[in-house]
Amino acid sequence: MQLPPQKLLPPQYGCYYLFGEDNDALFEAAEDLLAAGGEEANRFRVDISELERIEVETRSQGLFGPQACFALIRNADSASVKQSEHLLALATSVQAGNRLIICAADNTWKKALHKKMLGLPLVASCEFKFPSAANFEAWLHEQITKEHLFVDAGAMHMMAERLNGMRGAARQLIDRMKLYDFDEGVTFDQQLLGELLGERSPDDLDSYCHAVAMKEPRAIDLLRHLLFDQEVSDVQLQSWLSIRFNQLLLYKWFKGNGAHNPSQSMRLFGAAKALVPKEADLWDAPKLIAALNQLTEAEKLLKGASVEARFMVLERLTLGFITA
Secondary structure, eight states: OOOOEEEEEEEEEEEEEESOOOOOOHHHHHHHHSSSSTTEEEEEEGGGGHHHHHHHHHHBTTTTOOEEEEESOOOOGGOOHHHHHHHHEEEOOOTTOOOEEEEEEOOTHHHHHHHHHOTTTTTTEEOOOOOOOHHHHHHHHHHHHHHEEOOOOOHHHHHHHHHHTHHHHHHHHHHHHHHHHHTSEEEOHHHHHHHHHOOOSSSHHHHHHHHTTTTTTHHHHHIIIIIISSOOOOHHHHHHHHEEEEHHHHHHHHHHHOSSOOOTTTOOOOOOOHHHHHHTTOOOOHHHHHHHHHHHHHHHHIIIIIIIIIIHHHHHHHHHTTTT
């Protein structure tokens, strides 16, 4: 049987099969299932190579009588053929009172076994799809509200865009926000959140990346402004450019493979959703691959492989891109 994520708790089944592309949500749900109920249960986590331990633990008796066992298999998607058969046998033989949680974060794994797992009548399966931009922003808003933090609308959208569905990173950021707020009712705007994210002047960084991708001469002035006036890290500038050129290459790939909406297929957020398609028109795949190679070389130079001034490294890189 298949359950939606919101119906997993409280646990009502002996075996759960969690799969899908949203790793953070999947493992968060798995840990919730492992922790729920059975205060005296023996809880443990295993890799696919340690399936025998589950059998040993479930056969063992507690000092004062039988003890329930709750086991979480972290990487079922890495199972070999023999391990897959063992996994199926375990899934169909969970004893009453015990709980088995099978995680297969990579939903491209062995399709035949995946279908068999979905077809087991005593196994509750649940798919974790990567959240849409709107759904992730709604989840983020819910978490922030629970912590009694105040974030303006523009900053909320920026958080959703930068974190791009990563729940773990979102929780870490919220923890930093709580420490900063210290129950003083601070309103977090884009500038403040940019600093907490380690991103100085995010609007200017976006403008610089767009100018480079559009081959506009103003990119040089924006580079100087970011480095000397805003004191943005040179490594951060290189990182943002790398992200943008990876987005451009991915957009070209989806478009070349007939995607109806490449931006949606690659889950572009915010301003990039409108900008990347325009920028991609100015580049072909070979030039994008060459640009990414140049960015990799620039990263090495910025991190100590050269005594050349870092501004010169980035200026030469930017000039090369806008004249390509």
